[in-house]
Amino acid sequence: MSLKYTKEHEWVRVEDDVATIGITTYAQEQLGDVVFVELPEIDAEVEAGNEFAVVESVKAASEVYSPVGGTVVEVNEDLAAKPGLVNEDAEGEGWFVKIKLADPDELDELMDARAYKAYVDTLS
Amino acid sequence: MSSSPPSDIRRTPLYSLHAELGAKFVPFAGYDMPVQYKAGIMAEHRHTRAAAGLFDVSHMGQVVLHEAEPALALEKLVPGDLQALKPGAMRYTMFTNENGGVLDDLMVLRRETDLFLVVNASRKADDIALLRASLGGVRIEYLEDRALLALQGPQAVAVANRLLPGVARMGFMTGANFTWNSHVIFVTRSGYTGEDGVELSIPNSQADAFARELLAQPEVAPIGLGARDSLRLEAGLCLYGNDLTPETTPIEAGLAWTISKRRRAAGGFPGDAVIQKQLALGPARKRVGIKPAGRAPARDHTKILAGGAEVGEITSGGFGPSVDGPVAMGYVAAAQAVSGTALDLEIRGKSHPATVVPLPFTPHRYAKI
Numbered sequence: 452m453s454l455k456y457t458k459e460h461e462w463v464r465v466e467d468d469v470a471t472i473g474i475t476t477y478a479q480e481q482l483g484d485v486v487f488v489e490l491p492e493i494d495a496e497v498e499a500g501n502e503f504a505v506v507e508s509v510k511a512a513s514e515v516y517s518p519v520g521g522t523v524v525e526v527n528e529d530l531a532a533k534p535g536l537v538n539e540d541a542e543g544e545g546w547f548v549k550i551k552l553a554d555p556d557e558l559d560e561l562m563d564a565r566a567y568k569a570y571v572d573t574l575s
Numbered sequence: 576m577s578s579s580p581p582s583d584i585r586r587t588p589l590y591s592l593h594a595e596l597g598a599k600f601v602p603f604a605g606y607d608m609p610v611q612y613k614a615g616i617m618a619e620h621r622h623t624r625a626a627a628g629l630f631d632v633s634h635m636g637q638v639v640l641h642e643a644e645p646a647l648a649l650e651k652l653v654p655g656d657l658q659a660l661k662p663g664a665m666r667y668t669m670f671t672n673e674n675g676g677v678l679d680d681l682m683v684l685r686r687e688t689d690l691f692l693v694v695n696a697s698r699k700a701d702d703i704a705l706l707r708a709s710l711g712g713v714r715i716e717y718l719e720d721r722a723l724l725a726l727q728g729p730q731a732v733a734v735a736n737r738l739l740p741g742v743a744r745m746g747f748m749t750g751a752n753f754t755w756n757s758h759v760i761f762v763t764r765s766g767y768t769g770e771d772g773v774e775l776s777i778p779n780s781q782a783d784a785f786a787r788e789l790l791a792q793p794e795v796a797p798i799g800l801g802a803r804d805s806l807r808l809e810a811g812l813c814l815y816g817n818d819l820t821p822e823t824t825p826i827e828a829g830l831a832w833t834i835s836k837r838r839r840a841a842g843g844f845p846g847d848a849v850i851q852k853q854l855a856l857g858p859a860r861k862r863v864g865i866k867p868a869g870r871a872p873a874r875d876h877t878k879i880l881a882g883g884a885e886v887g888e889i890t891s892g893g894f895g896p897s898v899d900g901p902v903a904m905g906y907v908a909a910a911q912a913v914s915g916t917a918l919d920l921e922i923r924g925k926s927h928p929a930t931v932v933p934l935p936f937t938p939h940r941y942a943k944i
Contacts, residue, residue: 483801484617486894487870487901489923505923507872509616509894510801531870 454542455518455558456567462542463518465558470519473546474506474537477571482508485537490526490547497523497550499557504547506537515547519557525549587633588722588782596797604696606634609799616801620896623768623806624937627728628798629789636699637718637776638692638706645690648710649683654825654844656835660685665748665763668833669825670705675846675853676821677828678705680813684750684763691750691761693723693774695815722782727772727806729940730794735762735773738788742773747942755785767803769810769939808902809895811864811934817875818862818890818904826853827906828862829934860887861912864934865903871922872901873929878921881911889920895936902936903929 454462460478464471479485487507497503497517504515526548529536537545562570585606593600598609609631611619622628642648646657655668662685670678679698684691694702706715726735736743739753742762750763758781766772777785789795804814813819819828824846831854838844839854867873877889892903911918916931
């Protein structure tokens with residue numbers, strides 16, 4: 452399926468019942484150079500709308516909120532050595548976590564690419 | 576969003592140039608300032624250490640004290656030895672309060688007939704009020720009509736010398752007048768990055784044209800406040816409001832070197848008794864360099880623990896692009912203020928190991944003349 456987006460600038464891509472989550476290209480542009488990403492533990496339970504990760508740029512730390520709830524099944528280990536992947540490929544190689552969805556209906560609350568782009572256009 | 580700022584936000588004479596260069600603006604001390612340009616903080620930081628970076632620091636306060644003996648008068652407010660300054664020489668000192676705490680840190684330069692001061696943007700109104708209230712008989716002139724640029728990095732002086740021949744002969748921590756386009760630019764060989772460089776005080780009306788000419792030099796790139804902060808942190812230099820406050824003394828901050836033998840003995844500045852006592856007995860806590868062991872940056876207000884007990888907090892912390900890892904400074908109890916001491920930093924509820932290290936993180940490369 453294609454990506455879905457939140458107003459807090461996270462994206463989610465669902466395959467079967469697993470959601471891959473990251474921050475958007477717009478978000479990484481706003482943050483600048485990413486130097487550290489704190490990710491949850493495997494098996495951690497996350498809730499939609501709650502903080503599950505922290506992304507640190509040279510300047511500041513920012514919370515990342517989960518678009519959906521569920522159980523963390525995988526985290527992007529490459530970000531430990533190469534946090535810059537978030538800048539290079541935010542919506543691809545720079546993904547944060549994979550979550551086994553608790554309630555697939557939560558996806559209906561999210562924006563599609565067109566709606567997200569329209570939303571971002573209102574911010575600048 | 577509206578294109579004109581709220582009326583209480585000020586702009587420097589270089590605002591349009593920053594906007595043209597693609598700056599991202601942040602409010603800082605009442606000014607709309609560039610935090611970074613298109614290159615980003617990391618690239619701007621590295622460019623400054625490799626070549627030359629141009630900073631707009633026009634928000635800082637430039638103040639001139641006129642009087643027969645301005646050095647003698649100002650010594651009532653600061654512990655720095657200003658009478659020992661020869662004309663053209665500059666010194667780093669701080670305004671202190673009755674408890675020996677720091678009200679602001681500043682540069683003081685003695686000229687033939689006056690003293691030239693550069694104070695922090697966030698403190699300039701209070702500093703000027705303090706000067707007016709305390710220095711009867713001294714005429715205090717706030718140079719609102721002058722911008723302040725900093726050109727910093729290993730190639731900064733060569734570039735400045737190209738536009739202002741003679742700058743390269745200036746000694747470190749000295750100042751002199753130069754002429755550009757028939758306007759006087761007051762230059763000091765100083766800065767806030769740990770690199771060689773100059774700060775240039777120039778009439779507001781000439782600042783844009785002069786900055787553009789500097790930027791036209793192949794070595795020069797514009798640098799925002801983001802990299803200014805990471806550069807000074809790696810250089811172990813204090814940021815007022817974080818590392819220096821009314822609750823910290825110059826001695827706790829490791830700035831005893833700014834107080835001469837004569838002034839230590841004679842006192843005669845606010846808080847002199849507290850400072851003299853700390854000089855004699857050692858302060859109960861000290862500012863130190865702190866290197867987190869992992870990759871997680873420890874920001875200001877991060878709790879510092881030793882053996883499970885809280886011993887202080889981080890006052891400046893972030894990522895050091897030249898160090899390529901997190902770097903921090905903070906205050907710890909004297910017992911822990913020894914290089915090599917193991918500490919724990921509490922970041923988002925988790926304990927992260929760290930070590931007390933000597934400052935600076937990046938060796939200073941000031942001019943040796």
